[in-house]
Amino acid sequence: xTRALMERLPFEDIIYFGDTARVxxxxxxxxxxxxxxxxxxxxxxQHEVKLMVIACNTIAAVAAQKIRNRLDLPVVDxxxxxxxxxVATTRNGAIGVIATPTTVNSNAYARGVHALxxxxxxxxxxxxxxxPLVEEGWLDHPVTRMTVQEYLRPVLAExxxxxxxxxxxxxxxxxxxxxxxxPNIRLVDSATSVAEExxxxxxxxxxxxxxxxxxxxxxxxxxxPLRFQSTGERFLGRSLQKLEMVQL
Amino acid sequence: xTRALMERLPFEDIIYFGDTARVxxxxxxxxxxxxxxxxxxxxxxQHEVKLMVIACNTIAAVAAQKIRNRLDLPVVDxxxxxxxxxVATTRNGAIGVIATPTTVNSNAYARGVHALxxxxxxxxxxxxxxxPLVEEGWLDHPVTRMTVQEYLRPVLAExxxxxxxxxxxxxxxxxxxxxxxxPNIRLVDSATSVAEExxxxxxxxxxxxxxxxxxxxxxxxxxxPLRFQSTGERFLGRSLQKLEMVQL
Numbered sequence: 001x002t003r004a005l006m007e008r009l010p011f012e013d014i015i016y017f018g019d020t021a022r023v024x025x026x027x028x029x030x031x032x033x034x035x036x037x038x039x040x041x042x043x044x045x046q047h048e049v050k051l052m053v054i055a056c057n058t059i060a061a062v063a064a065q066k067i068r069n070r071l072d073l074p075v076v077d078x079x080x081x082x083x084x085x086x087v088a089t090t091r092n093g094a095i096g097v098i099a100t101p102t103t104v105n106s107n108a109y110a111r112g113v114h115a116l117x118x119x120x121x122x123x124x125x126x127x128x129x130x131x132p133l134v135e136e137g138w139l140d141h142p143v144t145r146m147t148v149q150e151y152l153r154p155v156l157a158e159x160x161x162x163x164x165x166x167x168x169x170x171x172x173x174x175x176x177x178x179x180x181x182x183p184n185i186r187l188v189d190s191a192t193s194v195a196e197e198x199x200x201x202x203x204x205x206x207x208x209x210x211x212x213x214x215x216x217x218x219x220x221x222x223x224x225p226l227r228f229q230s231t232g233e234r235f236l237g238r239s240l241q242k243l244e245m246v247q248l
Numbered sequence: 249x250t251r252a253l254m255e256r257l258p259f260e261d262i263i264y265f266g267d268t269a270r271v272x273x274x275x276x277x278x279x280x281x282x283x284x285x286x287x288x289x290x291x292x293x294q295h296e297v298k299l300m301v302i303a304c305n306t307i308a309a310v311a312a313q314k315i316r317n318r319l320d321l322p323v324v325d326x327x328x329x330x331x332x333x334x335v336a337t338t339r340n341g342a343i344g345v346i347a348t349p350t351t352v353n354s355n356a357y358a359r360g361v362h363a364l365x366x367x368x369x370x371x372x373x374x375x376x377x378x379x380p381l382v383e384e385g386w387l388d389h390p391v392t393r394m395t396v397q398e399y400l401r402p403v404l405a406e407x408x409x410x411x412x413x414x415x416x417x418x419x420x421x422x423x424x425x426x427x428x429x430x431p432n433i434r435l436v437d438s439a440t441s442v443a444e445e446x447x448x449x450x451x452x453x454x455x456x457x458x459x460x461x462x463x464x465x466x467x468x469x470x471x472x473p474l475r476f477q478s479t480g481e482r483f484l485g486r487s488l489q490k491l492e493m494v495q496l
Binding site (some may be wrong): 036 | 269270280284350377384390470473
C-alpha cells in the first residue's frame with residue numbers, strides 16, 4: 001500500500017503508522033478496534049497531515065465512518081477503493097472477497113459494492129491464517145497452498161470472476177492466489193486503487209505537493225518485533241529509514 | 249493451565265487475566281512484553297492475590313525475573329516448572345522445546361534446564377504458526393499436520409526423547425504432536441507441573457485455602473473477540489462465567 005502510494009505520488013511526504021505492538025487487528029472486537037483507531041488518528045493529527053489513508057482493511061471495515069465524521073481532512077479508505085475496483089472489474093457480477101474475520105463479519109465490502117451496484121453478488125470468506133503465514137514468510141509453501149485451497153473452495157463454488165484481496169498482507173501471496181483461483185478470476189489488489197483515489201483527491205482539492213528532489217518518509221511503529229525489519233522491507237521493497245518506536 | 253490449577257487446587261479462588269486485545273505476545277519485542285507484563289501485574293495486585301502464576305511462556309521467558317524482583321509474593325512461572333519436568337522426564341539427556349519466536353530467542357528453557365543439569369542438551373524450535381492454527385480451531389487438520397512436520401523435522405533430527413510444549417496453546421495439539429513426534433518421545437505439558445508447584449508453595453507457606461463449598465473464578469480480558477467464548481471454553485473445558493472486559 002505504502003509502496004503503491006510512493007510509486008504513484010513520488011513527491012508526497014508520507015507518514016506511516018503501524019500498530020505492531022497490538023497487531024493483528026483482524027480478530028479483535030469492533031469496540032477495541034474503534035478505540036485503537038481513535039488513538040492512531042490522534043497521533044497522526046499531531047503531524048499535520050493533509051489527507052489520511054486508512055490502509056488497514058479491518059480498521060476501514062469497522063471504523064471508517066467514525067474517523068470521517070471526526071476529521072476535517074479527506075479520508076481515503078481501502079475498502080471504498082477496493083469495492084469500486086471490484087465493481088469495475090467484474091463481468092459476471094459475482095465478486096469474491098477474502099479478508100480477516102472482523103472485516104468479513106462487518107460486511108463492509110458487500111455494503112461498499114452494493115452502494116455502487118445493488119445487483120452485484122458478493123461472497124466473503126474469512127482467512128485468519130493468511131496473515132500469520134505471510135508473517136512467517138511462507139509465501140510459496142505447500143502449507144500455504146493447502147490453506148488457500150481450503151479457504152477458496154467455497155468462494156470458487158460461487159463462480160465469482162473477481163477476487164478482492166481484502167487485507168494488506170494478501171498481495172504478497174498474489175502469485176499463489178492467482179494459481180489457485182485459476183485463469184478466469186481477476187485479482188483486485190486495493191493498493192493501486194487507493195493510490196489512484198489519493199491522487200484524484202489531491203488533484204481535485206489542489207493540495208498535491210509540488211515537484212521536488214525527493215519526498216520525506218517517516219515510519220512510526222508501536223513495537224519493533226524480531227523480524228520486523230525483514231517483513232517491513234519485504235512489503236515496501238525498500239529499506240526502512242527514519243523508523244521510530246512510539247507509545248500511544 | 250487454568251484448568252489444571254482448578255483440578256489440582258479445587259478450593260483456591262483464581263483470577264485469570266488474558267490480554268486478548270494485544271495477543272499474540274510471542275512475536276513482540278522484549279521491551280514491549282516487559283511493559284505489557286508490568287501493566288498486567290499492576291492490575292492483578294489490585295486484587296490482593298497471594299500468589300502469582302506466569303502462565304504465558306513468552307512473558308515468563310523475558311520478564312519473570314523482573315516480576316519476581318518487584319513482588320513480595322511467591323511467583324510460579326511456567327518455564328521454571330516446564331524445565332524441571334523436562335529434566336525429570338528425559339532419559340537420554342536430549343530435550344526438544346517448541347515455543348513462540350520470542351520464547352525461543354530468549355533461550356529461557358535452555359537456561360532453565362542447564363541451571364538444573366548442565367550436561368543436558370536442549371534444542372529449541374520457534375513455531376509461529378501453531379498459535380494461529382489453534383485459534384482457527386484446526387486441531388486435527390492436514391494443514392496443521394504438515395506445519396507440525398515441518399517444525400518438528402530439525403528437532404527430531406537431534407534425537408530428543410522429550411519434547412516440551414513451550415506455549416499454553418500447544419496442549420490443544422497434543423494428539424497430533426504425539427503422533428508426529430512418534431512413540432519414543434514424551435511430551436511435557438507444563439500445566440500439570442505448574443499446578444504441582446503452586447500446590448507445593450501454598451503448602452510450604454501455609455497459605456492454602458481451607459476446604460469449602462466452591463471456589464470463586466473471575467476472568468478479566470482486554471478484548472472479547474469474535475470467537476473468544478468458544479476458544480476460551482475449549483481451553484477450560486467449562487463455561488466462562490464472571491467474564492469482564494477491562495482496560496489497562
